[in-house]
Amino acid sequence: MDDDIEEYIITGIKNLYKEGYIYTVIPTNINKNVDLKITKFKSNIKLNLYAKIKYRVQEQNFDIISNKDYNKVTKVEYEDIIQKFIENISTFINDEKSSDLNIKNNILNKLTVNMLSDLKEIALIIIKHAITGAPIIIRFHNDSDGSSGALALYKALVVLFGQKYSSIENLSIFWRLNKSIKYSMEEFYEDTVLFELYTTVEKPTVIIIDFGTTPESEDTISLANNYNIIILDHHPVYERFPVSKLTKYINPWNYSGDSNYTAGFLVGVLAKIIIGNNIKIIDKLMSASLIGDHSIYADINDKEAEKISNVLDYLTGKAQSFSIEKTLGNIEDESKLKMMFIHSTRIFEEALNSSLKYIRHYTGYNGTNIFVLDFNHVERIEEDFPLPGRFSTKLHDNLESLNGSNITIVHYGNYISLRISSNILDYIDIMKTFEKLKSINKNIYSFGGHKSAASVRINKFYITSVLKNLLELLGVTNIKKF
Ligand SMILES: [Mn+2]
Numbered sequence: 104m105d106d107d108i109e110e111y112i113i114t115g116i117k118n119l120y121k122e123g124y125i126y127t128v129i130p131t132n133i134n135k136n137v138d139l140k141i142t143k144f145k146s147n148i149k150l151n152l153y154a155k156i157k158y159r160v161q162e163q164n165f166d167i168i169s170n171k172d173y174n175k176v177t178k179v180e181y182e183d184i185i186q187k188f189i190e191n192i193s194t195f196i197n198d199e200k201s202s203d204l205n206i207k208n209n210i211l212n213k214l215t216v217n218m219l220s221d222l223k224e225i226a227l228i229i230i231k232h233a234i235t236g237a238p239i240i241i242r243f244h245n246d247s248d249g250s251s252g253a254l255a256l257y258k259a260l261v262v263l264f265g266q267k268y269s270s271i272e273n274l275s276i277f278w279r280l281n282k283s284i285k286y287s288m289e290e291f292y293e294d295t296v297l298f299e300l301y302t303t304v305e306k307p308t309v310i311i312i313d314f315g316t317t318p319e320s321e322d323t324i325s326l327a328n329n330y331n332i333i334i335l336d337h338h339p340v341y342e343r344f345p346v347s348k349l350t351k352y353i354n355p356w357n358y359s360g361d362s363n364y365t366a367g368f369l370v371g372v373l374a375k376i377i378i379g380n381n382i383k384i385i386d387k388l389m390s391a392s393l394i395g396d397h398s399i400y401a402d403i404n405d406k407e408a409e410k411i412s413n414v415l416d417y418l419t420g421k422a423q424s425f426s427i428e429k430t431l432g433n434i435e436d437e438s439k440l441k442m443m444f445i446h447s448t449r450i451f452e453e454a455l456n457s458s459l460k461y462i463r464h465y466t467g468y469n470g471t472n473i474f475v476l477d478f479n480h481v482e483r484i485e486e487d488f489p490l491p492g493r494f495s496t497k498l499h500d501n502l503e504s505l506n507g508s509n510i511t512i513v514h515y516g517n518y519i520s521l522r523i524s525s526n527i528l529d530y531i532d533i534m535k536t537f538e539k540l541k542s543i544n545k546n547i548y549s550f551g552g553h554k555s556a557a558s559v560r561i562n563k564f565y566i567t568s569v570l571k572n573l574l575e576l577l578g579v580t581n582i583k584k585f
Contacts, residue, residue, distance in 0.1 A: 143236065
């Protein structure tokens with residue numbers, strides 16, 4: 104081969120229709136010094152996957168020599184090239200030290216060790232997709248846990264690809280704030296439309312963070328045969344959840360852990376596997392995810408993480424679109440973080456104060472305090488903020504600090520959400536209560552959640568009868584009026 108010509112193969116094609124095509128290529132000649140760079144070029148000429156392309160180094164120009172079949176590499180040859188590529192890139196994944204992720208809590212560290220080899224596989228899939236141009240859609244739950252995970256992964260990819268070689272926008276990775284806890288048909292079609300623009304050697308992939316483990320995702324999961332689905336969740340797994348249809352399913356429940364190992368923490372570990380231990384914001388995001396989801400491992404003395412968690416709760420709860428790039432910028436900037444923390448705290452407090460006089464109080468088993476609020480009474484200072492779910496959590500925390508442990512029930516349209524203090528969980532199993540509720544009241548559609556934060560979907564025209572039955576199951580007697 105000439106000194107100033109390098110050979111590449113086409114691994115990804117994005118169809119821009121009238122504007123031509125964007126090709127992602129990787130070098131065929133892999134040596135020890137291979138750069139982890141994303142190489143793309145635009146052309147009006149239609150080329151095929153695996154076709155060989157010449158790059159003239161001096162002219163910095165891709166030269167399309169031939170698109171004939173005899174000038175293509177085979178799939179087997181491609182596998183060989185990509186394998187060498189992955190082996191030679193110097194990321195933390197191939198590093199001996201990658202089993203030491205600097206996780207201080209012993210239980211969290213032990214669980215992490217259990218999941219490490221599976222997480223490494225996912226890290227490799229992400230890197231392989233990025234360098235070959237296959238699209239990845241990352242869907243994350245719209246709360247501080249889900250978004251902490253997404254931000255940690257985003258940060259790792261920015262450092263890995265963004266600074267050194269090319270801009271992060273060059274990657275075919277898309278970030279989507281998911282408004283519910285299911286991977287719905289609507290989102291499935293949205294993802295399919297985006298994936299259809301691409302022809303790639305690696306399968307398009309959806310990565311789901313902090314949601315998805317629900318019967319309402321099952322139809323979508325079984326339809327998505329043309330792409331990979333990877334779920335990183337920590338919600339309780341149920342028996343018939345179709346794990347075998349997923350490319351990868353990592354949930355601490357399946358590795359002798361539980362929901363206290365949060366999804367944001369899990370994806371933070373994935374980010375560390377990709378980029379290493381030395382990025383402070385990744386550790387802060389992992390800590391914020393534990394605080395956001397009220398994990399028993401949360402470090403309540405970590406004030407910076409607490410700020411991040413609160414601000415993320417605020418930003419992900421807004422109706423307006425969420426920018427991952429802007430959000431990372433805001434939380435990495437100390438003065439911006441402080442300002443947004445003050446603002447979001449004030450907004451929450453105003454909403455809480457507006458609701459206090461509408462809260463009804465009941466007494467259940469063991470003298471348990473039960474508070475009930477109709478969310479329609481909450482004054483929403485900014486459009487669509489706060490959302491009922493995160494409002495319930497804040498209200499519960501607030502009532503807990505004022506009155507001690509309690510069950511906080513907030514109802515809104517078709518939903519009733521419950522927040523339960525940890526010591527009450529010793530004598531009330533909320534999932535069992537919901538099962539009983541469903542058996543005695545036919546207006547219950549579905550229910551789900553953690554032990555301490557759960558919700559029921561109901562026929563809203565029967566809210567009164569459902570609430571009455573629910574309170575009775577929680578041990579309330581003498582329910583007079585609704
Ligand atoms: Mn979570």
